[in-house]
Amino acid sequence: MKSNQSENNLPEPTKAELEILQILWEFGPSTVRFVNDKLNEQKEVIYTSTLKQMQILTEKGILKRDESQMKHIYIPVEAEEKTKVQLLDRFVTTLYKGSASQLMMQLLGNEKTSKAEIEEIKKLLNSMK
């Protein structure tokens, strides 16, 4: 078996799992069919593959589901924010030794971060003080 994180931390979702989570976050609780259709807008996936993934996510405790209907409805256990914060935290720790400001610097230096984004960030910060 595996190191099941006892306290608060759910196991890190894998890449494929994240794709599914994002759809559920965006559109709310959904059926496998719906999620699979959305996935197929990006790339071809076979229905039962998606189904299996969502079943695994449920086993892992990342999703729960309403089985009261034939078409099960899947729901993320944790809110989008919480999960993202966890992932972000792990990311900062791993790549930046926990230094958020270091990460920031890269974000600001990154050409892909637009002027508008930078303005947005400044506003944000000023509103905080």
Next chain:
Amino acid sequence: MKSNQSENNLPEPTKAELEILQILWEFGPSTVRFVNDKLNEQKEVIYTSTLKQMQILTEKGILKRDESQMKHIYIPVEAEEKTKVQLLDRFVTTLYKGSASQLMMQLLGNEKTSKAEIEEIKKLLNSMK
């Protein structure tokens, strides 16, 4: 759109690969022996496992090596900054649809980001305008 990184993008390093990369970033070009010793300060790893990983990293084009000596010297192909920027970019794209300011908000809201860090970030931003 399945951006297979034919141009500039190297394949995403795996977790174990990242650990090795970080040692090379920190200490500069190194032998397998050196990297393995560093790794073993954190956890037990057998020499040939590290060797294999570094060989794989080389195959993938993430590392290159100087074979002119018996003890090969491994060197990251891309600079630390560049690789991190790539990873960060991917992270922002995947989780925040490319919105750096959204990521920022979470960073600032995260209790693990200390007051000092936040001050640091503010200074940074002000010095930019």
Next chain:
DNA sequence: TGTTTCGTACGAAAACTATCGTACCTTTGG
């Protein structure tokens, strides 16, 4: 009612990642 359609369950193959043992070569020192 029977057949087609749409759903879930589940095992197993396929693909990737990580670990390790063994073979074999080179250098070093007695």
Next chain:
DNA sequence: CCAAAGGTACGATAGTTTTCGTACGAAACA
């Protein structure tokens, strides 16, 4: 010269993640 120490190469195994085929039940409908 020989053995020990320390290198690389590489195949095999283990572990995980992802994909997919098949079985089978429920609903829809001709």
